[in-house]
Amino acid sequence: TQLLEQSPQFLSIQEGENLTVYCNSSSVFSSLQWYRQEPGEGPVLLVTVVTGGEVKKLKRLTFQFGDARKDSSLHITAAQPGDTGLYLCAGELVYGNKLVFGAGTILRVKS
Amino acid sequence: NAGVTQTPKFQVLKTGQSMTLQCAQDMNHNSMYWYRQDPGMGLRLIYYSASEGTTDKGEVPNGYNVSRLNKREFSLRLESAAPSQTSVYFCASQPGTENYGYTFGSGTRLTVV
Numbered sequence: 510t511q512l513l514e515q516s517p518q519f520l521s522i523q524e525g526e527n528l529t530v531y532c533n534s535s536s537v538f539s540s541l542q543w544y545r546q547e548p549g550e551g552p553v554l555l556v557t558v559v560t561g562g563e564v565k566k567l568k569r570l571t572f573q574f575g576d577a578r579k580d581s582s583l584h585i586t587a588a589q590p591g592d593t594g595l596y597l598c599a600g601e602l603v604y605g606n607k608l609v610f611g612a613g614t615i616l617r618v619k620s
Numbered sequence: 621n622a623g624v625t626q627t628p629k630f631q632v633l634k635t636g637q638s639m640t641l642q643c644a645q646d647m648n649h650n651s652m653y654w655y656r657q658d659p660g661m662g663l664r665l666i667y668y669s670a671s672e673g674t675t676d677k678g679e680v681p682n683g684y685n686v687s688r689l690n691k692r693e694f695s696l697r698l699e700s701a702a703p704s705q706t707s708v709y710f711c712a713s714q715p716g717t718e719n720y721g722y723t724f725g726s727g728t729r730l731t732v733v
Contacts, residue, residue, distance in 0.1 A: 518660070550727070609665070
């Protein structure tokens, strides 16, 4: 059982559509991080959210941290083919200075 | 702008062989990590080093050993490789500050036959 449940596992959408990826846990995290990974490369940090209820925007991407710091979401508006990739959420445990990852969401945006 | 460098990029081992995966970072980070990535399972922590001179087990340490050689380098050793260790291995580093993102290397794809 994964500490962080990420959904959906796969998403195939048309260019211009909106989508949301969810990351849920029963544990409290000191921060929640989102990464994007392309084939043959390591994950690259997109954003870190720290405060319960925090919302951060990165162009067409909106990240939200749940009020109780147990869950997070990533919303992409008007998806583009360049958004295609593996999206990973990762929670930093309150004690221990280490990240636990969700299983990831494979996003494919078709033109 | 090297960041985190991992070697080798690809490796094929026979069951029972040993090898060391190398990782070096040039960002003066205190903390370093080894993860493995398997389909549908995300990244799982093998070992980590919160600071130079310390190492600790992660979620899946069995079959692995690590050495924090100095502040820059953190190596992962497989003493007797098994097919279950076929995976993609990622090294990452972080300044050692809470809530700071990780910088990952580009990975080592290991196949054990």
